[in-house]
Amino acid sequence: MVAIPESSPSSELPTGGAFLLQEVGSTRIVSPETFTEEQRLYLKTALQFSREQVMPQSDRIEAKDNALLRELLRRAGELGLLMTDIPEAYGGMGLDKTTSLLLAECMSLQGSWSVTFGAHVGIGTLPIVWFGNEAQKAKYLPQLATGEKVAAYALTEQGSGSDALGAKTKAVLSADGTHYVLNGSKLYITNAGFADVFVVFAKVNGDKFTGFIVERDTPGFTVGPEEHKMGIRGSSTCPLFFEDARVPVENVLGEVGRGHKIAFNILNYGRLKLGAGVVGGMKLAIEDTVRFAQERKQFNTPIVRFPLLREKFARMATLTYALESMTYRTAGLVDAKLSGKERQAKDYDAHVIAAIEEYAIESSIMKVFGSEALGHVVDDAVQIHGGAGYIEEYPIERAYRDARINRIFEGTNEINRMLISGLLLKRAVKGELPLLAVAQSVEDELTHGTLPRARHEDALSAEERAAECLKRMALYGLKTAAETFGTELEQHQEVLAGLSDVVMDAFALDTMVTRTRQGVDAKGAMDPARVAMTRLFGMEAMTRSFDRTRRALCASAQGEALQAHLAKLAPLQVFTPYNPAELREAVVTAVEQAGGYPRSAA
Incomplete structure (x- = not known):
């Protein structure tokens, strides 16, 4: 397998998706332990x-108090929390993306507020930051940076959700050339009830997909009436009508006919930010639930002592550790890509867009893994609460409802699963990623019965080996599918989606092993809880990913060819005996001591 041969981490910056081709620990990663x-x-x-200011207002927020949301x-804005991605020249701070993601994590403790905040600083403001001309930036950004004005983003229509370019809203240039006349409608627009500035997409003359800045x-x-939603009830969501x-011609955002560049690049960053956002919600769910479980007694025993509930706490913490690790690793990669770039330079925004696009695969992983991990965490939390979890008095009831939208936001999880595998193969075909060459070396290894070995002998040697096996499963599956279906591969969505799940598990375990090893103490010892979480994740990832790879192969071949594929795959189902109760206790003991998610940077 093509990999970086050094025994110590390399300083070379990997390209997007390269984690699948490199050995565990080949490059150092950013994690909460390395924050400045x-x-x-x-x-x-x-x-x-x-x-202190948002969570105590949850009842008012959930009652759709738009005036309160605007005041918050x-x-x-007064604290500088809206300014991180806005350049200093326009009233912002122009900070690194890791800091931006940290703010997204912190703002996610209250779901409706998280959506309100995220829509303003992200999809509402960033199109103007990245694609606005000097006049547009000077006019809008200073007031968006302080919260004096609020932004919204209008892309979705009745007939175009995942198919964003299928929009029907039309723009026609007026006879005198001074303005565009827009006709159509938009759906599910966050912050619409009180926003001042809307980034709207329409087709000029019915075919040139274009962005516009539309003032209220x-x-x-x-703006139509508020929608009444299952979750995130307190956030403003309304339809728009044109x-x-x-709209003045000077309010065209970017170039006529190039609106897809705005929409797709904003979605890439939104997916990465969603990963950070749900980390905060997961941590709060653990905190609230462990407190409840310590106080609630059954059979004269606090329910936190029951092994089956402790198993849930271990799973909740493990998923949080996995997502947190991947999220800040990816943020660190984006920041490293921007290292040395002059933030005041006119082309800096272009570099930002390129850096985020470089790690679009990782961003889609954050979106899918994060939204589904949050779903598991809040589901376990409700179960631990028992009947109380169904009562509005307890925060976990709202958290359960709020969590569901994340699998739909920023492109559905189905779309993003297609993107993960699709982008890997597309970059391989373009020669940007030597995936197919590495996949061929993997097939050669498997043909000769050669299996990966751990480079380090420590408490995570088995997990290092498991991560390498997961990568080989993904690579072998992708190569087989590409050779079988060729240009028709996109039509076999179940194959691509299943292999994307394997890619996600590989990235997660690779990252957890690397982070845990980096975080040794002064005596060179790894944290027992992190080791336990990594081992728990690795064992489950091996089982499910082997099954998903096998299913992908079964959908890609038959007869003797299939049997040959399965024979090559079989040795990768490596199992290392472990004591689940022992690992569980190492994790949950740390959770109890921390009063929530253990070893948080906060």
């Missing part, structure tokens, strides 16, 4: 704001 003092200060400030945005008082533009709405 400045990053920790922002984390502390944002967490304090969220706990203004207060956040634009003639012919109206009836001969007159």
Whole structure:
């Protein structure tokens, strides 16, 4: 297998998706243990704001108090929490992306607020930051940075959700060339009830997909009534209507016919931020639930002592550790890509877009893995609460409802699963990633019965080996599918989706092993809880990923060819005996001592 041969981590920056081709620990990664003092200060400030000013207002927020949400945005602006991605020249701070993700994590303790905040600083503001001209930036960004004005993003329509380019809203240039006339509608627009500035997509002359900046008082533009949702009830969600709405030509965002560049690049960053956002929700769910379980007694025993519930706590913490590790590893890669770039330079935003696009595969992993991990965590939390978990008095009831939307936001999980495998193969075909060459070497290894071995003999040797096996499963499956289906591979979604799950498990375990090894103490010892979480994840990942790879092969071949594939795959189902109760106790003991998620950077 083609891999970096050094026994120590390399300083060379890997390309997007390269984790699948490199040995565990080939490059050092960013993690909460490596945060700078400045990053920790922002984390502390944002967490304090969220706990002291947002969470106590949850009842008012859930009652759709839009005035309160707007006021909270203004207060956040006063603290500089809306400015991280806005350049200094336009009233912002232009900070690193790791800091931006830390703020997203801290703001996610209250679901409706998280969506409100995220829509403003992300999809609402960033299109102007990245694609606005000088006049547009100067006009809008300073007020968006302080919260004086609120932003929203309007892409979805009745007939175009995942198929964003299928939008029907139309824009026609007026006879005098001074404005565009927009007709159509948009659905499910966050912050619409009180936003001042909307980034809207329409097709010029019915075919040139284009972005526009639309102000609230634009003639012919109206905001419909609030939607009543299953979750994130407190966030404002309304339809928009355009009836001969007159938008000045100077409000075209970017180039006419190039709106897809805006939409797709914003989604890439949104997916990465969603990973950070759900980390905060997962940590809060663990914190609330362990407190409840310590106080709640059954059979004269606190329910936190029951082994089956402790198993759930171990799973909750393990999934959080996996996602947190992957999220900040990816943020660190984006920041490293931007290292040395002058933030005041006119082309800096182009570099930001390119860096985020480089790690689009990892961002889609954050989105899918994160949203589904959050779902598992809040489901376990409700179960531990028992009947109380169904009662509005307890925060976990709202968290359970709020969590569901994340599998739909920023492109559905189905779409993102297709992107993970699809982008890997597309980059391979373009020669940007030597995936097929490495996959061929994997097949040669398997043909000769050669299996990966751990480079380090320590408590995570088995997990290192498991991560390498997972990569080989993914590579062998992708190569087989590509050779079988060729240009028709996109039509075999179940194959691509299943292999994407294997890729996700490989990235997660690779990252957990690397982070845990990096975080040794002064005596060179790894943290027992992190070791236990990594081992628990690795054992489950091996089982499910082997099954998913086998299913992908069964869908890609038959007869003797299939039997040959399965024979090559079989040795990768490596099992190392472990004591699940012992690992569980190592994790849950740390959870109890921390009063929540253990070893948080906060």
